[in-house]
Amino acid sequence: MPAMLTDVFRGHPIHLPHSHHQPDFTSLRELPDSYSWTPKDDILFAAAAAPSPPTAVDETIPFIDLDHPDAANQIGHACRTWGAFQIANHGVPLRLLQDIEFLTGSLFGLPVQRKLKAARSETGVSGYGVARIASFFNKQMWSEGFTITGSPLNDFRKLWPQLHLNYCDIVEEYEERMKKLASKLMWLALSSLGVSEEDVQWASLNSDSNWAQAALQLNHYPVCPQPDRAMGLAAHTDSTLLTILYQNNTAGLQVFRDDLGWVTVPPVPGSLVVNVGDLFHILSNGLFKSVLHRARVNQTRARLSVAFLWGPQSDIKISPVPKLVSPVDTPLYRSVTWTEYLQTKATHFNKALSMIRNHKEE
Ligand SMILES: C=C1C[C@]23C[C@@]1(O)CC[C@H]2[C@@]12CCC[C@@](C)(C(=O)O1)[C@H]2[C@@H]3C(=O)O
Protein backbone atom coordinates (compact mmCIF):
# COMPACT_ATOMS: atom_id res chain seq x y z
CA MET A 1 0.00 0.00 0.00
CA PRO A 2 1.60 3.30 -1.02
CA ALA A 3 1.89 6.03 1.60
CA MET A 4 -1.26 8.14 1.59
CA LEU A 5 -1.51 11.92 1.71
CA THR A 6 -2.45 11.57 5.38
CA ASP A 7 1.09 10.43 6.19
CA VAL A 8 3.22 12.77 4.10
CA PHE A 9 4.23 15.09 6.93
CA ARG A 10 5.05 12.38 9.53
CA GLY A 11 8.74 13.28 9.30
CA HIS A 12 8.08 16.98 8.67
CA PRO A 13 6.35 18.47 11.71
CA ILE A 14 5.20 22.05 11.25
CA HIS A 15 7.02 24.59 13.42
CA LEU A 16 5.29 27.93 13.62
CA PRO A 17 7.38 30.99 14.46
CA HIS A 18 4.38 32.55 16.24
CA SER A 19 1.86 31.43 18.83
CA HIS A 20 -0.04 28.40 17.64
CA HIS A 21 -3.39 29.57 18.91
CA GLN A 22 -6.09 30.78 16.60
CA PRO A 23 -7.21 34.24 17.74
CA ASP A 24 -10.86 35.02 18.16
CA PHE A 25 -10.97 37.19 15.03
CA THR A 26 -14.38 38.66 15.89
CA SER A 27 -13.13 40.37 19.03
CA LEU A 28 -10.28 42.31 17.35
CA ARG A 29 -10.92 45.96 16.47
CA GLU A 30 -7.34 46.68 15.43
CA LEU A 31 -4.86 44.56 13.54
CA PRO A 32 -2.33 43.15 16.02
CA ASP A 33 1.30 43.69 14.98
CA SER A 34 1.76 39.96 14.39
CA TYR A 35 -0.85 40.23 11.58
CA SER A 36 0.46 43.41 10.00
CA TRP A 37 2.45 42.64 6.82
CA THR A 38 5.03 44.82 5.11
CA PRO A 39 7.16 44.16 2.00
CA LYS A 40 9.81 42.90 4.43
CA ASP A 41 7.57 39.95 5.29
CA ASP A 42 6.80 39.05 1.68
CA ILE A 43 8.75 40.60 -1.16
CA LEU A 44 5.72 40.51 -3.44
CA PHE A 45 3.35 41.94 -0.80
CA ALA A 46 2.88 45.26 -2.54
CA ALA A 47 3.84 44.23 -6.08
CA ALA A 48 1.55 46.51 -8.02
CA ALA A 49 0.69 46.11 -11.63
CA ALA A 50 3.24 47.81 -13.86
CA PRO A 51 1.89 51.00 -15.45
CA SER A 52 -0.22 49.62 -18.25
CA PRO A 53 -2.43 50.88 -21.07
CA PRO A 54 -6.06 51.47 -20.00
CA THR A 55 -7.26 48.40 -21.90
CA ALA A 56 -5.24 46.11 -19.65
CA VAL A 57 -6.72 47.44 -16.42
CA ASP A 58 -9.50 44.90 -16.21
CA GLU A 59 -7.44 42.02 -17.48
CA THR A 60 -7.98 38.82 -15.55
CA ILE A 61 -7.83 35.05 -16.04
CA PRO A 62 -9.80 33.63 -18.98
CA PHE A 63 -13.40 32.57 -18.50
CA ILE A 64 -14.06 29.33 -20.38
CA ASP A 65 -17.36 27.66 -21.25
CA LEU A 66 -16.66 23.92 -21.13
CA ASP A 67 -19.44 23.36 -23.69
CA HIS A 68 -17.63 25.51 -26.24
CA PRO A 69 -16.25 23.42 -29.14
CA ASP A 70 -12.84 25.09 -28.76
CA ALA A 71 -12.66 24.63 -24.96
CA ALA A 72 -9.56 22.38 -25.10
CA ASN A 73 -7.47 25.01 -26.91
CA GLN A 74 -8.77 27.78 -24.69
CA ILE A 75 -7.77 25.75 -21.63
CA GLY A 76 -4.35 25.00 -23.11
CA HIS A 77 -3.79 28.68 -23.82
CA ALA A 78 -4.87 29.66 -20.31
CA CYS A 79 -2.54 27.05 -18.77
CA ARG A 80 0.40 28.40 -20.77
CA THR A 81 -0.21 32.10 -20.20
CA TRP A 82 -1.86 32.40 -16.79
CA GLY A 83 -1.77 28.99 -15.17
CA ALA A 84 -5.38 29.63 -14.16
CA PHE A 85 -8.87 30.04 -15.62
CA GLN A 86 -12.52 30.09 -14.59
CA ILE A 87 -15.07 27.64 -15.92
CA ALA A 88 -18.81 27.60 -16.61
CA ASN A 89 -20.89 24.58 -17.63
CA HIS A 90 -18.68 22.34 -15.51
CA GLY A 91 -21.53 19.99 -14.64
CA VAL A 92 -21.26 20.34 -10.85
CA PRO A 93 -24.80 21.04 -9.59
CA LEU A 94 -25.35 24.48 -8.07
CA ARG A 95 -27.09 22.77 -5.17
CA LEU A 96 -23.85 20.94 -4.30
CA LEU A 97 -21.83 24.19 -4.44
CA GLN A 98 -24.38 25.74 -2.09
CA ASP A 99 -24.16 22.72 0.22
CA ILE A 100 -20.36 22.83 0.47
CA GLU A 101 -20.48 26.58 1.08
CA PHE A 102 -23.07 26.05 3.83
CA LEU A 103 -20.95 23.30 5.40
CA THR A 104 -17.86 25.54 5.32
CA GLY A 105 -19.72 28.48 6.86
CA SER A 106 -21.21 26.26 9.52
CA LEU A 107 -17.80 24.73 10.39
CA PHE A 108 -16.03 28.05 10.85
CA GLY A 109 -19.05 29.48 12.66
CA LEU A 110 -18.58 26.94 15.48
CA PRO A 111 -17.08 28.18 18.78
CA VAL A 112 -13.25 28.12 18.75
CA GLN A 113 -13.14 25.49 21.50
CA ARG A 114 -15.23 23.12 19.38
CA LYS A 115 -13.09 23.66 16.28
CA LEU A 116 -9.98 22.96 18.32
CA LYS A 117 -11.37 19.50 19.16
CA ALA A 118 -10.51 18.67 15.55
CA ALA A 119 -7.19 20.57 15.48
CA ARG A 120 -4.57 19.36 13.02
CA SER A 121 -1.54 17.81 14.74
CA GLU A 122 2.01 19.02 14.01
CA THR A 123 2.69 16.05 11.77
CA GLY A 124 -0.83 15.62 10.42
CA VAL A 125 -2.54 16.80 7.24
CA SER A 126 -6.23 16.69 8.23
CA GLY A 127 -8.04 18.96 10.62
CA TYR A 128 -8.45 22.53 11.78
CA GLY A 129 -5.57 25.03 11.82
CA VAL A 130 -3.46 27.53 9.94
CA ALA A 131 -2.18 26.79 6.41
CA ARG A 132 1.00 24.69 6.38
CA ILE A 133 2.90 27.45 4.60
CA ALA A 134 2.48 29.61 7.75
CA SER A 135 5.81 28.26 9.00
CA PHE A 136 7.65 30.14 6.23
CA PHE A 137 6.42 33.59 7.25
CA ASN A 138 7.11 35.77 10.28
CA LYS A 139 3.64 37.27 10.20
CA GLN A 140 0.35 35.47 10.74
CA MET A 141 -2.36 35.14 8.15
CA TRP A 142 -5.87 36.48 8.59
CA SER A 143 -7.57 33.14 8.02
CA GLU A 144 -8.39 29.76 9.42
CA GLY A 145 -8.49 26.49 7.52
CA PHE A 146 -9.72 22.94 7.68
CA THR A 147 -8.05 20.21 5.61
CA ILE A 148 -9.73 16.94 4.70
CA THR A 149 -7.83 13.89 3.45
CA GLY A 150 -9.55 10.52 3.47
CA SER A 151 -12.77 10.24 5.42
CA PRO A 152 -13.75 13.29 7.50
CA LEU A 153 -15.94 11.10 9.73
CA ASN A 154 -13.80 11.21 12.89
CA ASP A 155 -13.22 14.94 12.75
CA PHE A 156 -16.80 15.76 11.77
CA ARG A 157 -18.16 13.70 14.68
CA LYS A 158 -16.19 15.94 17.04
CA LEU A 159 -17.42 19.10 15.33
CA TRP A 160 -21.07 18.14 14.91
CA PRO A 161 -22.06 15.33 17.25
CA GLN A 162 -25.57 15.22 15.69
CA LEU A 163 -25.25 16.23 12.05
CA HIS A 164 -21.88 14.77 11.04
CA LEU A 165 -23.29 12.10 8.72
CA ASN A 166 -25.12 14.66 6.55
CA TYR A 167 -21.93 16.69 6.26
CA CYS A 168 -19.88 13.59 5.37
CA ASP A 169 -22.32 12.86 2.53
CA ILE A 170 -21.83 16.37 1.13
CA VAL A 171 -18.02 16.02 1.19
CA GLU A 172 -18.21 12.59 -0.45
CA GLU A 173 -20.45 13.80 -3.26
CA TYR A 174 -18.36 16.96 -3.75
CA GLU A 175 -15.12 14.98 -4.00
CA GLU A 176 -16.67 12.49 -6.46
CA ARG A 177 -17.81 15.29 -8.76
CA MET A 178 -14.52 17.17 -8.47
CA LYS A 179 -12.47 14.05 -9.27
CA LYS A 180 -14.35 13.54 -12.54
CA LEU A 181 -14.10 17.21 -13.45
CA ALA A 182 -10.37 17.39 -12.65
CA SER A 183 -9.61 14.38 -14.84
CA LYS A 184 -11.66 15.85 -17.70
CA LEU A 185 -9.79 19.16 -17.41
CA MET A 186 -6.40 17.46 -17.36
CA TRP A 187 -7.08 15.56 -20.57
CA LEU A 188 -8.52 18.64 -22.28
CA ALA A 189 -5.40 20.64 -21.38
CA LEU A 190 -3.04 17.84 -22.48
CA SER A 191 -4.92 17.29 -25.72
CA SER A 192 -4.15 20.89 -26.64
CA LEU A 193 -0.46 19.88 -26.56
CA GLY A 194 -1.10 16.80 -28.71
CA VAL A 195 -0.74 14.52 -25.68
CA SER A 196 -3.22 11.67 -25.37
CA GLU A 197 -3.84 8.79 -22.94
CA GLU A 198 -1.25 6.56 -24.65
CA ASP A 199 1.43 9.12 -23.83
CA VAL A 200 0.73 9.08 -20.08
CA GLN A 201 0.80 5.41 -19.17
CA TRP A 202 0.11 5.68 -15.44
CA ALA A 203 -2.98 7.77 -15.99
CA SER A 204 -4.51 5.77 -18.82
CA LEU A 205 -4.31 2.40 -17.01
CA ASN A 206 -7.55 3.25 -15.33
CA SER A 207 -10.07 5.46 -16.98
CA ASP A 208 -12.04 6.02 -13.76
CA SER A 209 -9.10 7.95 -12.22
CA ASN A 210 -8.21 5.38 -9.55
CA TRP A 211 -4.65 6.62 -9.91
CA ALA A 212 -5.61 9.96 -8.36
CA GLN A 213 -6.07 11.20 -4.81
CA ALA A 214 -7.10 14.54 -3.36
CA ALA A 215 -7.32 16.81 -0.36
CA LEU A 216 -10.07 19.31 0.35
CA GLN A 217 -9.02 22.61 1.92
CA LEU A 218 -11.78 24.76 3.45
CA ASN A 219 -10.72 28.37 4.03
CA HIS A 220 -12.32 31.17 6.03
CA TYR A 221 -11.16 34.79 5.83
CA PRO A 222 -13.00 36.74 8.52
CA VAL A 223 -13.87 40.42 8.17
CA CYS A 224 -10.68 42.35 8.90
CA PRO A 225 -10.30 45.78 10.59
CA GLN A 226 -7.27 46.81 8.45
CA PRO A 227 -7.32 44.73 5.28
CA ASP A 228 -4.61 46.73 3.47
CA ARG A 229 -2.00 45.49 5.89
CA ALA A 230 -3.34 41.98 6.38
CA MET A 231 -2.76 38.83 4.34
CA GLY A 232 -5.45 36.14 4.07
CA LEU A 233 -3.26 33.44 2.56
CA ALA A 234 0.29 34.30 1.51
CA ALA A 235 1.56 33.90 -2.05
CA HIS A 236 2.14 30.27 -3.00
CA THR A 237 1.75 27.77 -5.79
CA ASP A 238 -0.16 24.55 -5.16
CA SER A 239 1.78 21.27 -5.29
CA THR A 240 -1.00 19.61 -7.25
CA LEU A 241 -1.62 18.61 -10.82
CA LEU A 242 -4.73 20.80 -10.74
CA THR A 243 -6.66 22.65 -8.04
CA ILE A 244 -10.35 23.43 -8.47
CA LEU A 245 -11.44 26.31 -6.30
CA TYR A 246 -14.90 27.38 -5.28
CA GLN A 247 -15.12 30.88 -3.82
CA ASN A 248 -18.19 32.48 -2.28
CA ASN A 249 -19.43 35.72 -3.75
CA THR A 250 -16.62 37.80 -2.19
CA ALA A 251 -13.47 38.87 -4.03
CA GLY A 252 -10.07 38.07 -2.52
CA LEU A 253 -8.25 35.58 -4.74
CA GLN A 254 -5.39 37.14 -6.71
CA VAL A 255 -3.01 35.60 -9.23
CA PHE A 256 0.43 36.94 -10.09
CA ARG A 257 1.69 37.75 -13.57
CA ASP A 258 5.22 39.06 -14.08
CA ASP A 259 3.91 41.68 -16.51
CA LEU A 260 0.74 42.67 -14.64
CA GLY A 261 1.48 42.20 -10.93
CA TRP A 262 -1.37 40.96 -8.72
CA VAL A 263 -4.62 40.49 -10.59
CA THR A 264 -7.94 39.88 -8.83
CA VAL A 265 -10.08 36.93 -9.92
CA PRO A 266 -13.66 38.23 -9.71
CA PRO A 267 -16.13 35.78 -8.22
CA VAL A 268 -18.71 34.66 -10.80
CA PRO A 269 -21.62 32.87 -9.07
CA GLY A 270 -21.80 29.20 -10.03
CA SER A 271 -18.38 29.11 -11.69
CA LEU A 272 -15.16 27.46 -10.51
CA VAL A 273 -11.54 28.59 -10.66
CA VAL A 274 -8.91 26.13 -11.90
CA ASN A 275 -5.22 26.50 -10.96
CA VAL A 276 -2.31 24.71 -12.58
CA GLY A 277 -0.20 23.16 -9.82
CA ASP A 278 3.52 22.36 -9.70
CA LEU A 279 3.07 18.72 -10.76
CA PHE A 280 1.27 19.74 -13.95
CA HIS A 281 4.09 22.18 -14.65
CA ILE A 282 6.52 19.25 -14.33
CA LEU A 283 4.37 16.88 -16.41
CA SER A 284 4.10 19.45 -19.20
CA ASN A 285 7.89 19.96 -19.14
CA GLY A 286 7.37 23.56 -18.05
CA LEU A 287 4.83 24.46 -20.75
CA PHE A 288 2.02 24.95 -18.27
CA LYS A 289 2.69 27.51 -15.61
CA SER A 290 1.94 26.76 -11.96
CA VAL A 291 0.24 29.93 -10.88
CA LEU A 292 1.44 32.01 -7.94
CA HIS A 293 -1.67 33.07 -6.03
CA ARG A 294 -2.78 34.47 -2.69
CA ALA A 295 -5.93 35.60 -0.88
CA ARG A 296 -6.55 39.13 0.37
CA VAL A 297 -9.21 40.05 2.91
CA ASN A 298 -11.68 42.90 3.32
CA GLN A 299 -13.43 45.03 5.90
CA THR A 300 -17.05 44.24 5.22
CA ARG A 301 -17.58 40.65 4.15
CA ALA A 302 -16.24 37.34 5.36
CA ARG A 303 -14.89 35.19 2.54
CA LEU A 304 -15.07 31.41 2.17
CA SER A 305 -13.28 29.19 -0.31
CA VAL A 306 -13.03 25.47 -0.93
CA ALA A 307 -9.96 24.14 -2.74
CA PHE A 308 -9.97 20.64 -4.23
CA LEU A 309 -6.28 19.75 -4.41
CA TRP A 310 -5.82 16.94 -6.90
CA GLY A 311 -2.80 14.82 -7.72
CA PRO A 312 -1.60 11.26 -8.32
CA GLN A 313 -1.49 8.38 -5.80
CA SER A 314 1.74 8.31 -3.87
CA ASP A 315 3.40 5.45 -5.79
CA ILE A 316 3.22 7.29 -9.13
CA LYS A 317 6.33 9.03 -10.43
CA ILE A 318 5.58 12.23 -12.33
CA SER A 319 8.04 13.28 -14.99
CA PRO A 320 7.82 15.37 -18.15
CA VAL A 321 5.82 13.65 -20.93
CA PRO A 322 8.56 12.40 -23.35
CA LYS A 323 6.63 13.80 -26.32
CA LEU A 324 7.08 17.31 -24.89
CA VAL A 325 10.85 17.00 -24.53
CA SER A 326 12.91 17.77 -27.60
CA PRO A 327 15.17 14.82 -28.59
CA VAL A 328 18.28 16.97 -28.15
CA ASP A 329 17.34 18.19 -24.67
CA THR A 330 17.11 16.62 -21.23
CA PRO A 331 13.71 16.88 -19.53
CA LEU A 332 13.43 20.06 -17.44
CA TYR A 333 12.64 18.08 -14.27
CA ARG A 334 13.59 14.82 -12.59
CA SER A 335 10.76 12.44 -11.79
CA VAL A 336 9.07 12.81 -8.42
CA THR A 337 6.07 11.38 -6.56
CA TRP A 338 3.50 13.69 -5.00
CA THR A 339 4.63 12.60 -1.54
CA GLU A 340 8.27 13.35 -2.33
CA TYR A 341 7.31 16.70 -3.76
CA LEU A 342 5.16 17.69 -0.77
CA GLN A 343 8.06 16.79 1.51
CA THR A 344 10.47 18.87 -0.57
CA LYS A 345 7.98 21.72 -0.39
CA ALA A 346 7.59 21.31 3.39
CA THR A 347 11.32 22.05 3.69
CA HIS A 348 12.06 24.38 0.77
CA PHE A 349 8.64 25.98 0.06
CA ASN A 350 8.82 28.07 -3.12
CA LYS A 351 12.26 26.73 -4.05
CA ALA A 352 10.89 23.18 -4.33
CA LEU A 353 10.52 23.27 -8.13
CA SER A 354 14.07 24.45 -8.66
CA MET A 355 15.29 21.66 -6.32
CA ILE A 356 14.09 19.01 -8.75
CA ARG A 357 15.06 20.83 -11.92
CA ASN A 358 17.66 19.21 -14.18
CA HIS A 359 20.41 21.70 -14.73
CA LYS A 360 22.11 21.73 -18.10
CA GLU A 361 25.66 20.38 -18.16
CA GLU A 362 28.03 23.21 -19.00
C1 LIG B 1 -2.21 17.86 -0.52
C2 LIG B 1 -1.83 19.00 0.01
C3 LIG B 1 -1.62 20.27 -0.74
C4 LIG B 1 -1.36 21.29 0.36
C5 LIG B 1 -0.67 20.45 1.39
C6 LIG B 1 -1.59 19.23 1.45
O1 LIG B 1 -0.98 18.15 2.09
C7 LIG B 1 -2.89 19.59 2.15
C8 LIG B 1 -3.14 21.08 2.19
C9 LIG B 1 -2.72 21.81 0.91
C10 LIG B 1 -2.50 23.30 1.16
C11 LIG B 1 -3.79 24.14 1.07
C12 LIG B 1 -3.44 25.63 1.32
C13 LIG B 1 -2.21 26.09 0.52
C14 LIG B 1 -1.07 25.03 0.63
C15 LIG B 1 0.22 25.54 -0.03
C16 LIG B 1 -0.92 24.65 2.08
O2 LIG B 1 -0.21 25.17 2.92
O3 LIG B 1 -1.76 23.58 2.36
C17 LIG B 1 -1.56 23.71 0.05
C18 LIG B 1 -0.55 22.55 -0.03
C19 LIG B 1 0.15 22.48 -1.37
O4 LIG B 1 -0.49 22.51 -2.42
O5 LIG B 1 1.37 22.39 -1.34
Ligand SMILES: O=C(O)CCC(=O)C(=O)O
Ligand atom coordinates in the same frame (compact mmCIF):
# COMPACT_ATOMS: atom_id res chain seq x y z
O1 LIG C 1 -9.02 31.31 -0.84
C1 LIG C 1 -8.56 31.34 -1.96
O2 LIG C 1 -9.08 31.95 -2.88
C2 LIG C 1 -7.26 30.60 -2.27
C3 LIG C 1 -7.12 29.32 -1.50
C4 LIG C 1 -5.90 28.58 -1.87
O3 LIG C 1 -5.07 29.06 -2.62
C5 LIG C 1 -5.66 27.23 -1.35
O4 LIG C 1 -6.45 26.75 -0.51
O5 LIG C 1 -4.66 26.60 -1.79
Ligand SMILES: [Fe+2]
Ligand atom coordinates in the same frame (compact mmCIF):
# COMPACT_ATOMS: atom_id res chain seq x y z
FE1 LIG D 1 -3.61 27.59 -3.28
